[in-house]
Amino acid sequence: MTIKRFKQLIGIVIGAALMLAVLVAVLFVSVHARRFETEVIFLDIGQGSATLIKTRYGQNILIDGGPDNRILDRLGRNLSFFDRTIDIVIASHPDADHIGGLPSVLERYHVTLFLDPGVVHSSTVYAALQEALSRQNVPVRYVSSRQTYELGKAEVLDVLYPDIDFVGKDIEDNNEASIVVKFSDGDIDFMITGDAPQDVEEHLVSVYGSLLDVEVLEAGHHGSDTSTSDPFLDATTPEVVIISVGANNRYGHPTPRIINRLKRRAIPILRTDEMGDIRLWSDGEFVELR
Numbered sequence: 001m002t003i004k005r006f007k008q009l010i011g012i013v014i015g016a017a018l019m020l021a022v023l024v025a026v027l028f029v030s031v032h033a034r035r036f037e038t039e040v041i042f043l044d045i046g047q048g049s050a051t052l053i054k055t056r057y058g059q060n061i062l063i064d065g066g067p068d069n070r071i072l073d074r075l076g077r078n079l080s081f082f083d084r085t086i087d088i089v090i091a092s093h094p095d096a097d098h099i100g101g102l103p104s105v106l107e108r109y110h111v112t113l114f115l116d117p118g119v120v121h122s123s124t125v126y127a128a129l130q131e132a133l134s135r136q137n138v139p140v141r142y143v144s145s146r147q148t149y150e151l152g153k154a155e156v157l158d159v160l161y162p163d164i165d166f167v168g169k170d171i172e173d174n175n176e177a178s179i180v181v182k183f184s185d186g187d188i189d190f191m192i193t194g195d196a197p198q199d200v201e202e203h204l205v206s207v208y209g210s211l212l213d214v215e216v217l218e219a220g221h222h223g224s225d226t227s228t229s230d231p232f233l234d235a236t237t238p239e240v241v242i243i244s245v246g247a248n249n250r251y252g253h254p255t256p257r258i259i260n261r262l263k264r265r266a267i268p269i270l271r272t273d274e275m276g277d278i279r280l281w282s283d284g285e286f287v288e289l290r
């Protein structure tokens with residue numbers, strides 16, 4: 001082959017690579033079709049927790065997947081048939097009521113990034129999740145320090161906790177490692193703390209202070225006595241509290257104590273067992289229930 005022919009061949013290869021790159025970019029844009037508003041949906045998956053964030057830039061974020069494959073029905077109702085990518089899936093901690101539905105999500109949807117506190121657990125549900133992650137080749141990033149994801153102008157996913165390294169550890173209480181996120185759309189902030197107990201809430205208050213001020217708070221641990229402490233409510237000052245809970249669940253969630261604590265502060269409560277999916281819309285300045 002002459003030098004000239006070789007250069008021509010290289011030119012063709014580079015040209016093809018560029019065309020492919022353009023194609024990928026176009027696909028990315030079309031999949032990520034812009035939306036008018038940002039939606040945060042607390043999904044009714046029974047006793048457990050699963051929250052879908054649909055950003056105005058077209059990204060989808062799923063925080064936990066509830067106990068079983070009911071999550072697929074809920075996602076199907078809230079995402080269009082062609083919307084098969086979830087940009088970030090977060091498994092807050094390895095308890096079944098948070099990760100049980102995630103293997104079926106990984107089978108049905110293309111997941112770009114998976115966040116996990118890295119705690120190991122000996123349950124079959126945990127093993128099924130690990131198997132699904134490796135079968136689908138999903139990139140996993142552990143959270144052992146604060147991580148911030150810029151999703152577009154004024155939209156940020158701030159992963160606040162754990163800021164402690166739990167990776168590879170089998171701890172007594174998985175809730176201690178629960179991922180805590182703050183999602184911001186302009187002036188509107190949402191906080192989801194998984195099952196984080198009161199000592200984690202106190203840690204968050206001491207580390208982050210006024211950064212914890214939000215409009216919408218999901219009660220920790222389904223409204224159990226172990227979370228949503230007074231110091232945490234003082235720091236977060238929510239305008240509304242969401243409780244993700246199954247009707248007549250055997251744990252007695254939410255407890256009268258937490259309900260009374262919120263009532264005393266005149267904070268409205270929205271519950272998935274009473275309302276089904278709770279859909280909140282934000283334009284970056286106001287948030288409303290629809």
Ligand SMILES: [Zn+2]
Pocket residue numbers: 048049095097098194195221222
């Ligand atoms: Zn839970």
